[in-house]
Amino acid sequence: MIGKLFAADLLKTRRTGIWWVVLIGAAGLAAMQALNFGLRYDYLVYDTYAADPWGGLIQETSMFVPIAIYLAMTLLMGMIANIENRQNSWKQTLALPVHRSEVFASKLLCCLVQLLAACVLLAASTAAVGLLLGFGGPLPYLDLLTLGFYPMLASLPMLGVMLWMTLTMRNQAIPISLGIAASMVSVFGASMPEILPLSWPMLVVRGHETLRFVGLGMALFAVLYLLGSIHFSRKDVA
Template structure:
């Protein structure tokens, strides 16, 4: 597994994945910089009781959309490295199991998204400090959970996206599914909280946030099993 991870790590160099990982949190932070910066007096008055909570709450509204779209693109680009170079036969001819190959690529995708979530926490904290919200008042737990609880809740989707991206040489289907989920996710929040597409949102706002984060981890394992089994049996070109 360590050798597979090292090989996949080398393959993503120069492929634009790191730019994508940076663009997500940077874009969300830039949106809030404009949101607060253009009407700072109004926003400061509105969230006078909890300035950090106002900043984090406004940012969190867009985190699920960013995770759906980011997970889609990361998985698709990861799979395309093998598809475009037609390297599957050479890779799978090595003395490693196909399940290990699948697990390695999934683990790297998840690690890249972890970096993106961490950058979001850092950037939002920096923005709050620039606005003068006060370092002593930083809600460290909330700053961390803004991305990471939603990240845990979106893991089943990421696992499914990698499965589809590896299964189909043409990336139109997995990318279309990801874009559709990203677009409709803000409009499904009025539906049942137990609808998986809502889990990244309620993992931030709901009264039982940890339940939905845990449900995401559990469902991701259930998606992983058939995904890895299918990849292990599938003929690749």
């Protein structure tokens, strides 16, 4: 039954601007670096990153990935929840012969698909920028694919919080404000204590024990998801 719920949720998003958020967010980061390298081509390509232009492009792009991911999680979950709120369709959705936990999981899967699509688009658009700038050598496929994927996995605790809050709170201003604030603070993640989950995406971007913080992000998300699913199942959100 969860497959039908997931298909229905994806169909609902077609009538919103969600996929534009995915496209503009990923392409926007690449476009920003195209402008950055275009304006400072000689300095960046022949001086700063002369030994590895591809690595330089990926490094310059990656510094903005954490804030983009946090903003994407906030906006996407807010828009997904707002579909039900705007149409006052929670009663109809929860009246279906399905467990509430399946409804909760379907909303999560919908957002995850969009985030994964954004990661793929970021990799493709960054590769396109490098090719347009005339970078030689083989494409660093693995580095391009992990450019958004690893920070996204380390950011999953925020998705757990956004999923929980947006689906159980009628007032979307609270979770959206929290998500925007978190995205702004994440810029300084590298200087935060490692115990704070907000620091994990930037630490991953800096190459600091990448797999450790990816694993921590997934583990904490699993806990938050379980708690959120239990709360959603018991709370009257209609």
